[in-house]
Amino acid sequence: MIMSLGPYASFIVMSYAAAAAVVAILIGWIVLDYRSQTQRLRELEERGITRRSGRSATELR
Numbered sequence: 001m002i003m004s005l006g007p008y009a010s011f012i013v014m015s016y017a018a019a020a021a022v023v024a025i026l027i028g029w030i031v032l033d034y035r036s037q038t039q040r041l042r043e044l045e046e047r048g049i050t051r052r053s054g055r056s057a058t059e060l061r
Helices: 006-046
Strands: none
Touching: none
């Protein structure tokens, strides 16, 4: 089914393309940041620095 978008077809298509590009860039940014954060956590844990949430309540005293 081919739709007729009328005289504003180029604007509509470019708007959808721009929105798709922004979403793709955001997804890529999130993936790269996730990899960076997990690498940073791995490095900190190798140095012996642990997360406070990983300790039990008895270890805090």
